[in-house]
Amino acid sequence: MSEGSPRRVLIVGGGFAGMAVAKGLGGRRGVAVTLIDRRNHHLFQPLLYQVAMAGLSPAEIAAPIRGLLSKYENIQVLQGEVEGVDLVARRVQSSIGELPYDTLILAAGATHAYFGREEWEPFAPGLKTLEQATEIRRRVLEAFEAAELESDPTARRAMLTFVVVGGGPTGVELAGALGEMSRFTLARDFRHIDPTLARVILIEAGDRILASFSEASSSRATRDLERLGVQVWTGSRVSEVDAEGVRVDEERLSARTVLWAAGVHASDIGGAMHGARGNDAGTDAGEDASEVKLDRQGRVHVGADLTLPGHPEVYVLGDQAHVEGEDKKPLPGVAPVAMQQGRWVAKRISAELAGKTPATAFRYVDKGQMATIGRSRAVLEVGRRRIGGMVAWLGWLFVHIYYLSGFKNRLFVLFSWAWSYFSFARGARLIVQKSWRSYPAARAALPRNAVASESSEPADAPEVASAHGFE
Amino acid sequence: MSEGSPRRVLIVGGGFAGMAVAKGLGGRRGVAVTLIDRRNHHLFQPLLYQVAMAGLSPAEIAAPIRGLLSKYENIQVLQGEVEGVDLVARRVQSSIGELPYDTLILAAGATHAYFGREEWEPFAPGLKTLEQATEIRRRVLEAFEAAELESDPTARRAMLTFVVVGGGPTGVELAGALGEMSRFTLARDFRHIDPTLARVILIEAGDRILASFSEASSSRATRDLERLGVQVWTGSRVSEVDAEGVRVDEERLSARTVLWAAGVHASDIGGAMHGARGNDAGTDAGEDASEVKLDRQGRVHVGADLTLPGHPEVYVLGDQAHVEGEDKKPLPGVAPVAMQQGRWVAKRISAELAGKTPATAFRYVDKGQMATIGRSRAVLEVGRRRIGGMVAWLGWLFVHIYYLSGFKNRLFVLFSWAWSYFSFARGARLIVQKSWRSYPAARAALPRNAVASESSEPADAPEVASAHGFE
Numbered sequence: 046m047s048e049g050s051p052r053r054v055l056i057v058g059g060g061f062a063g064m065a066v067a068k069g070l071g072g073r074r075g076v077a078v079t080l081i082d083r084r085n086h087h088l089f090q091p092l093l094y095q096v097a098m099a100g101l102s103p104a105e106i107a108a109p110i111r112g113l114l115s116k117y118e119n120i121q122v123l124q125g126e127v128e129g130v131d132l133v134a135r136r137v138q139s140s141i142g143e144l145p146y147d148t149l150i151l152a153a154g155a156t157h158a159y160f161g162r163e164e165w166e167p168f169a170p171g172l173k174t175l176e177q178a179t180e181i182r183r184r185v186l187e188a189f190e191a192a193e194l195e196s197d198p199t200a201r202r203a204m205l206t207f208v209v210v211g212g213g214p215t216g217v218e219l220a221g222a223l224g225e226m227s228r229f230t231l232a233r234d235f236r237h238i239d240p241t242l243a244r245v246i247l248i249e250a251g252d253r254i255l256a257s258f259s260e261a262s263s264s265r266a267t268r269d270l271e272r273l274g275v276q277v278w279t280g281s282r283v284s285e286v287d288a289e290g291v292r293v294d295e296e297r298l299s300a301r302t303v304l305w306a307a308g309v310h311a312s313d314i315g316g317a318m319h320g321a322r323g324n325d326a327g328t329d330a331g332e333d334a335s336e337v338k339l340d341r342q343g344r345v346h347v348g349a350d351l352t353l354p355g356h357p358e359v360y361v362l363g364d365q366a367h368v369e370g371e372d373k374k375p376l377p378g379v380a381p382v383a384m385q386q387g388r389w390v391a392k393r394i395s396a397e398l399a400g401k402t403p404a405t406a407f408r409y410v411d412k413g414q415m416a417t418i419g420r421s422r423a424v425l426e427v428g429r430r431r432i433g434g435m436v437a438w439l440g441w442l443f444v445h446i447y448y449l450s451g452f453k454n455r456l457f458v459l460f461s462w463a464w465s466y467f468s469f470a471r472g473a474r475l476i477v478q479k480s481w482r483s484y485p486a487a488r489a490a491l492p493r494n495a496v497a498s499e500s501s502e503p504a505d506a507p508e509v510a511s512a513h514g515f516e
Numbered sequence: 517m518s519e520g521s522p523r524r525v526l527i528v529g530g531g532f533a534g535m536a537v538a539k540g541l542g543g544r545r546g547v548a549v550t551l552i553d554r555r556n557h558h559l560f561q562p563l564l565y566q567v568a569m570a571g572l573s574p575a576e577i578a579a580p581i582r583g584l585l586s587k588y589e590n591i592q593v594l595q596g597e598v599e600g601v602d603l604v605a606r607r608v609q610s611s612i613g614e615l616p617y618d619t620l621i622l623a624a625g626a627t628h629a630y631f632g633r634e635e636w637e638p639f640a641p642g643l644k645t646l647e648q649a650t651e652i653r654r655r656v657l658e659a660f661e662a663a664e665l666e667s668d669p670t671a672r673r674a675m676l677t678f679v680v681v682g683g684g685p686t687g688v689e690l691a692g693a694l695g696e697m698s699r700f701t702l703a704r705d706f707r708h709i710d711p712t713l714a715r716v717i718l719i720e721a722g723d724r725i726l727a728s729f730s731e732a733s734s735s736r737a738t739r740d741l742e743r744l745g746v747q748v749w750t751g752s753r754v755s756e757v758d759a760e761g762v763r764v765d766e767e768r769l770s771a772r773t774v775l776w777a778a779g780v781h782a783s784d785i786g787g788a789m790h791g792a793r794g795n796d797a798g799t800d801a802g803e804d805a806s807e808v809k810l811d812r813q814g815r816v817h818v819g820a821d822l823t824l825p826g827h828p829e830v831y832v833l834g835d836q837a838h839v840e841g842e843d844k845k846p847l848p849g850v851a852p853v854a855m856q857q858g859r860w861v862a863k864r865i866s867a868e869l870a871g872k873t874p875a876t877a878f879r880y881v882d883k884g885q886m887a888t889i890g891r892s893r894a895v896l897e898v899g900r901r902r903i904g905g906m907v908a909w910l911g912w913l914f915v916h917i918y919y920l921s922g923f924k925n926r927l928f929v930l931f932s933w934a935w936s937y938f939s940f941a942r943g944a945r946l947i948v949q950k951s952w953r954s955y956p957a958a959r960a961a962l963p964r965n966a967v968a969s970e971s972s973e974p975a976d977a978p979e980v981a982s983a984h985g986f987e
Contacts, residue, residue: 104944
């Protein structure tokens with residue numbers, strides 16, 4: 046890099062960490078920022094469960110990255126998927142070509158993980174993207190639709206059984222919202238089933254839910270969930286997931302809908318970093334690859350300054366990074382960690398550019414943690430203070446709306462929630478098909494004799510009519 | 517049907533017509549209503565183009581049918597797809613079984629049509645469902661993303677060329693919104709392309725756009741479109757559509773994005789009505805089938821009382837019906853016709869049930885027509901009055917918000933529009949992938965020598981970096 050040219054900062058990922066770096070460097074002289082993300086939108090993940098549970102629309106918790114950064118002339122945004130990093134040549138390989146960098150910020154986040162049981166995914170979707178959220182919404186709403194049409198009590202019971210695997214904040218929030226939706230929102234919508242009889246089961250392998258919280262908060266959350274009709278099964282391990290339901294320890298549980306909130310794994314880009322010298326390719330085997338150390342969840346071990354050991358020009362942030370906190374435990378994969386890291390790195394780079402001595406160690410300021418249960422309860426812990434119930438819920442609401450990106454979204458979400466709160470309605474209760482094409486026209490034209498023979502058979506078909514109150 | 521049992525009214529379709537019948541019969545004694553729709557939501561189709569152009573979210577113009585009708589105890593809602601009608605046995609065949617009726621209301625609407633060129637659909641999607649709207653949104657936004665990465669001027673030009681086929685209200689609204697989005701919303705978001713240079717071309721085979729309006733309104737709309745940078749090509753016929761663009765008469769037009777607004781075809785259920793006696797199946801050929809007469813657009817010819825000739829118990833309404841107006845021309849496929857027909861039929865059935873003489877002929881009260889062009893212009897015709905510009909736009913806004921189903925949606929849409937109007941922002945600018953599954957993890961792990969050899973080749977890849985301002 047010559048003296049006069051700006052420093053090329055390449056940010057991988059437009060989540061909380063990446064956006065914080067970009068905003069921190071936006072408008073600064075001497076730095077040319079490129080942000081690459083495979084999506085065109087920044088997602089407010091803490092509220093994703095609300096989309097899955099039909100409380101919010103996708104656009105209410107997501108905003109185009111371009112729009113959020115368009116005022117900064119020194120930032121360009123690219124949509125593409127990163128495939129690997131050549132640490133020596135200082136280039137990132139991506140679906141849209143190679144991108145050189147002087148400073149690299151890896152903040153590609155995490156995805157849900159099944160830890161070797163990837164075949165469970167079709168039966169138990171996770172919740173990390175908008176597509177997954179609308180898919181979960183579709184499955185949940187379709188389960189009630191199917192139950193309304195089902196006359197066999199056993200089958201109907203499986204349709205009205207919802208299993209959430211994993212008792213962390215996401216699992217608790219999903220289970221709480223499910224319980225609430227069946228008890229209040231859908232209660233009057235059906236004629237042949239009683240949605241309030243839906244079973245929601247939250248399964249946690251550990252001995253209590255919300256393990257990162259205090260025991261008091263954990264048992265308070267359990268009580269709040271049970272009040273919404275959610276059964277909390279702790280100390281229970283899921284050993285099988287298939288189209289019919291789950292096996293929990295030795296017990297078989299028939300459930301049409303299973304949701305996965307039991308684990309995450311960092312983006313694979315960490316494993317695709319290579320120290321090999323880019324130009325003399327061929328035989329130089331992986332002795333340098335050992336410099337990138339991953340933990341069990343695929344997170345990259347970085348130093349106190351958030352850089353890769355031996356590579357002061359490569360930062361790893363957010364859910365992708367393994368950084369030890371003051372208690373020697375790795376920092377949790379939550380938005381505040383990512384945002385603080387992003388701001389800290391932006392300041393550090395700015396200090397370097399200004400010729401000042403940069404800070405040497407990132408320190409996470411823990412402002413507390415929270416989880417919400419339904420529409421008026423939450424648990425909130427700040428330092429040693431533990432708050433529950435409505436007060437905690439209002440605190441949760443305030444914090445989430447405060448941090449939502451973009452003025453419009455904040456107002457919209459507030460309005461949407463106010464509406465849901467007072468009406469028990471869930472406005473985004475849409476079942477949207479996976480395919481966008483129009484339905485095949487040919488299906489409508491049944492041959493005439495098929496019709497006649499069908500109606501003379503005592504098959505399943507007539508049951509629908511008789512089971513649905515045409516007497 | 518015995519004297520004491522309620523009359524079974526089966527409504528096929530939860531659009532404007534079907535919902536109007538259901539609401540009209542809701543809560544009425546002596547009638548048991550079943551509404552079947554393949555979607556779980558009622559869609560406010562006149563605003564669908566706003567979803568396609570990222571101005572509104574799907575949930576803002578759609579509401580669950582169950583929720584809209586849940587207060588009526590005598591109505592049940594089923595989600596399923598109708599496949600045929602047995603007129604003699606008085607049963608409807610559907611994906612969820614057979615449904616008997618005493619009175620049938622067919623109001624299954626229309627879909628976009630290519631009139632024998634169905635192979636064009638993948639290249640030129642139509643706009644009739646939420647899925648299609650979000651697909652169009654994805655295509656349009658991705659075209660700008662692709663252009664930002666493209667260094668070849670010819671390819672880039674094709675990416676920034678948008679063709680809308682069909683100069684009716686939908687085509688005009690799409691083209692206007694596209695022109696506006698590129699000129700205002702996206703203008704500052706990109707670094708390497710100038711979105712304001714995007715070409716939007718509206719192609720109409722007839723000699724003017726908005727043929728159902730007066731010539732004055734039509735030329736006013738043309739002027740308004742041109743002011744937004746839209747090129748209006750009248751008297752031009754599309755003879756080919758493929759992945760590279762369209763052929764218009766003899767000219768080849770390279771365009772990555774082509775949208776279809778050139779024709780609709782009624783739902784095929786009309787053609788799947790059979791007068792055969794259901795029980796002695798086999799050889800009785802189609803002499804009765806001639807009683808169901810379809811027009812060229814697949815609409816069912818019905819009498820002045822909206823019933824099928826020879827079948828006073830079968831009504832056909834809305835886009836599915838061919839009904840002549842006072843000028844002997846078929847009534848247009850617009851929401852007011854569908855709603856008025858639905859209300860009229862509900863009243864007629866109620867009158868019969870009450871032992872009164874039912875009305876014999878439906879009469880459409882034409883309250884005028886309107887089309888909007890961008891964010892502050894519209895054309896509006898009420899009788900002989902023609903209004904254009906801002907006043908017409910405000911009229912359009914008022915009418916559409918007034919008719920939006922559900923109080924929440926009305927306020928939301930108003931708020932969303934007010935926001936867009938003052939900020940030029942389009943909040944729903946999300947590119948959501950078609951697949952909900954997480955990205956394949958394996959892709960990230962490029963073999964190391966592949967990386968090395970790629971970077972030594974003078975292929976496309978390095979251009980991206982050099983073309984994007986890392987100097």
